Amino acid sequence: MKNTTTPSASPRGPAEHDVRDQIVAAATEHFSRYGYDKTTVSDLAKAIGFSKAYIYKFFESKQAIGEMICANCLHEIESEVRKAVADTDLPPEKLRRMFKVITDASLRLFFLDRKLYDIAASAATENWQAVQVYEERVQKLLQDVLQEGRQNGDFERKTPLDETARAIYLVMRPYLNPLLLQYSRDTTDVAPAQLASLVLRSLSP
Missing domain, CATH: 1.10.357.10 (Tetracycline Repressor, domain 2)
Known part of the structure; x- marks a missing residue:
């Protein structure tokens, strides 16, 4: 799966914020390694190096x-x-x-x-x-x-x-x-x- 962001759900944060693309790219890699169902937002935050609260500024949920x-x-x-x-x-x-x-x-x-x-x-x-x-x-x-x-x-x-x-x-x-x-x-x-x-x-x- 490529990482060219195509909005579907309404994203949070500034519309052109690079951090959102960074989160999506890191999440894609993390999910490919550990699986989507087995990963929590806390797991993702730890792997990416952001706080869970910071991720929630851009995405309301793992979904x-x-x-x-x-x-x-x-x-x-x-x-x-x-x-x-x-x-x-x-x-x-x-x-x-x-x-x-x-x-x-x-x-x-x-x-x-x-x-x-x-x-x-x-x-x-x-x-x-x-x-x-x-x-x-x-x-x-x-x-x-x-x-x-x-x-x-x-x-x-x-x-x-x-x-x-x-x-x-x-x-x-x-x-x-x-x-x-x-x-x-x-x-x-x-x-x-x-x-x-x-x-x-x-x-x-």
């Missing part, structure tokens, strides 16, 4: 720190997906790339470091704000791709757009949700491409 780390991770996945989609003008190919890149990036970022996976799992289980924002943005991107495909004549237009987007998102969801992805890892080599092909056949005009 708020976890939200920031989670938001960074999800922002990285979203950036990869958007870049892949933007690199082609063909809506069917955009959809194929969404399936593939979401899966590949999620696997890499959620499971490269098993201890940081704890944060992603907590975020998905408790439906943190960072997760809600990410899922909404992925669904909006998917809807934009579908709309473009309809305008180009690549996709059918009879089914309501929001219904179509929601259904396809539900097909994608096992490959972008860390809790579900852990049970689908043995199919990630072929399933995303097969599902994309199936979805595209259903979208034929």
Whole structure:
């Protein structure tokens, strides 16, 4: 997980304060070593060298720190997906790339470091704000791709757009949700491409 701060929960302290980035960077390293669930704010304060009270000036809880780390991770996945989609003008190919890149990036970022996976799992289980924002943005991107495909004549237009987007998102969801992805890892080599092909056949005009 990278440390480019992308706000999700409302942060405390000055908006551009470097200390917040220092706390997030140190917390990311600490969680990767000891795990998110097993770490308290007191443990984190001791490891970073700040007082617990000082950390609370910038984050109201351990979850708020976890939200920031989670938001960074999800922002990285979203950036990869958007870049892949933007690199082609063909809506069917955009959809194929969404399936593939979401899966590949999620696997890499959620499971490269098993201890940081704890944060992603907590975020998905408790439906943190960072997760809600990410899922909404992925669904909006998917809807934009579908709309473009309809305008180009690549996709059918009879089914309501929001219904179509929601259904396809539900097909994608096992490959972008860390809790579900852990049970689908043995199919990630072929399933995303097969599902994309199936979805595209259903979208034929």
